[in-house]
Amino acid sequence: MSLAEATLRAPDASAGAVSAPSAHLRFDADFVRDPYPHYAALREAGPIHWTDALFNGAWVVTRHADVDAVLRDPGLSAQRTAGWVKRVDGGDRRSQAELRAFQHLFSRAMIFLDAPDHTRVRTVLGAGFHPARIRAQAPRVAEIVAARIAALGQRPRFDFMAEFARPVPSLVTCMLLGVDAADRQDFIAWSDDLAAFMSAPWPTLDQARAAQRSLLALKRYFDALLSARRKAPGEDLVSLLLAAEAEGLFRSDAELVAQCAMLLLAGHETTRNLLGNGLHALLDHPEQWKALIDDPALVPGAVRELLRYDSPVQYTGRRVIADSLVCGQRVRRGELVIALIGSANRDPDRYTDPDRLDIRRREPTHLSFGRGAHVCIGAGLALMQAEIAFASLLEHLPTLMLAGRAQQNGNAALRGLAALPVMQAQA
Numbered sequence: 001m002s003l004a005e006a007t008l009r010a011p012d013a014s015a016g017a018v019s020a021p022s023a024h025l026r027f028d029a030d031f032v033r034d035p036y037p038h039y040a041a042l043r044e045a046g047p048i049h050w051t052d053a054l055f056n057g058a059w060v061v062t063r064h065a066d067v068d069a070v071l072r073d074p075g076l077s078a079q080r081t082a083g084w085v086k087r088v089d090g091g092d093r094r095s096q097a098e099l100r101a102f103q104h105l106f107s108r109a110m111i112f113l114d115a116p117d118h119t120r121v122r123t124v125l126g127a128g129f130h131p132a133r134i135r136a137q138a139p140r141v142a143e144i145v146a147a148r149i150a151a152l153g154q155r156p157r158f159d160f161m162a163e164f165a166r167p168v169p170s171l172v173t174c175m176l177l178g179v180d181a182a183d184r185q186d187f188i189a190w191s192d193d194l195a196a197f198m199s200a201p202w203p204t205l206d207q208a209r210a211a212q213r214s215l216l217a218l219k220r221y222f223d224a225l226l227s228a229r230r231k232a233p234g235e236d237l238v239s240l241l242l243a244a245e246a247e248g249l250f251r252s253d254a255e256l257v258a259q260c261a262m263l264l265l266a267g268h269e270t271t272r273n274l275l276g277n278g279l280h281a282l283l284d285h286p287e288q289w290k291a292l293i294d295d296p297a298l299v300p301g302a303v304r305e306l307l308r309y310d311s312p313v314q315y316t317g318r319r320v321i322a323d324s325l326v327c328g329q330r331v332r333r334g335e336l337v338i339a340l341i342g343s344a345n346r347d348p349d350r351y352t353d354p355d356r357l358d359i360r361r362r363e364p365t366h367l368s369f370g371r372g373a374h375v376c377i378g379a380g381l382a383l384m385q386a387e388i389a390f391a392s393l394l395e396h397l398p399t400l401m402l403a404g405r406a407q408q409n410g411n412a413a414l415r416g417l418a419a420l421p422v423m424q425a426q427a
């Protein structure tokens, strides 16, 4: 079934779910362009809706309090990769068998594990993301940002995504992992392939094959890097993971490689979209950009508001472990529940005038880093990068303005821009 043909299944009336107008759950191009009016209609219509338009069918949870509860619910599992190879558009038994290597490897990534495996792996990675360790990277992040800004110099027009939002987080992620920055183009391409497959509601066979090829390329790369670091350990995260492996904290090399691939993907794809969506929102609201120039102390609060206003991660999923109730709706074992983070962040029950960008907002924080056991382990690093990046842009390129239409990346889950043309006044 194609995305366009996807329909809504009438929810089980006896269980009390509320049906949604089908137009609001299509996840098509119109939805991806501006999901927020659709989210508003969904929240209004009810807390939970069934759709066939996502991942072979899923329950979609729309309101802030419920999204928060779903993400904390120990009755829901993070293991959700099992259906991946089955939902490929145009796939058959042979392609399912072909793609199993991909599924086996990636399903070991921490983001898809439950306790006790999740707790074990998270404890190991947690050491690498300790706040003091992240703070110590600030000068190097500032150097990376300064070098990009210097390269932009007085260029009157440029694409912010190509020249800044893509390179900065990928260089920072390479630095964190101890990957040679010269290999970063390969990494960006591999991770783009993975992101496109994982977040597509109905991935094509070509997308699935590209993701598998890229994951295997990543595995080969990390296998080589791991063997080099075994001989000569460094200060990087890969060396830290190897020390944990030596203590028996990883079950296999594959488990270790899966964490590296996940970090690469989770680390730069999302931060890129925070920088791109964030700058777009600020330049679209020049009075807020001006307020930040006048008072740079507002930057940390502004970054949190930008995360709320246009979250780089719009939703994540969980599997039902046993028949139960979610938002009063009976859900069955094995069904998928989607927590609509982008909708929760605009819930009027939680935020005053939620569709307004307000860098001085003092309300409870967004759900853009998730909640509960799987809350983003890289949040501190992402915030630090974004604060350094926006502060430097405001200081050195204060005359930035939009220079045409932004081009979206077309991804409903990892919401971001493919291109953001900007210009600046000449000195």
Ligand code: HEM
Pocket: 071, 110, 111, 112, 122, 173, 262, 263, 266, 267, 268, 270, 271, 274, 311, 312, 313, 316, 317, 367, 368, 369, 370, 371, 373, 374, 375, 376, 377, 378, 379, 381, 382
């Ligand atoms: C603006 C940037 C970022 C956003 C919006 C973001 C968002 C998220 C969200 C929503 C989750 C929870 C997923 C779930 O519950 O299923 C998550 C988890 C995760 N994030 Fe981030 N993230 C960002 C940056 C980063 C960075 C920089 C890294 C690492 C370098 C990172 C690594 C991870 C990892 C490893 C997890 C899984 C945690 C676990 O399963 O315990 N993220 N992120």
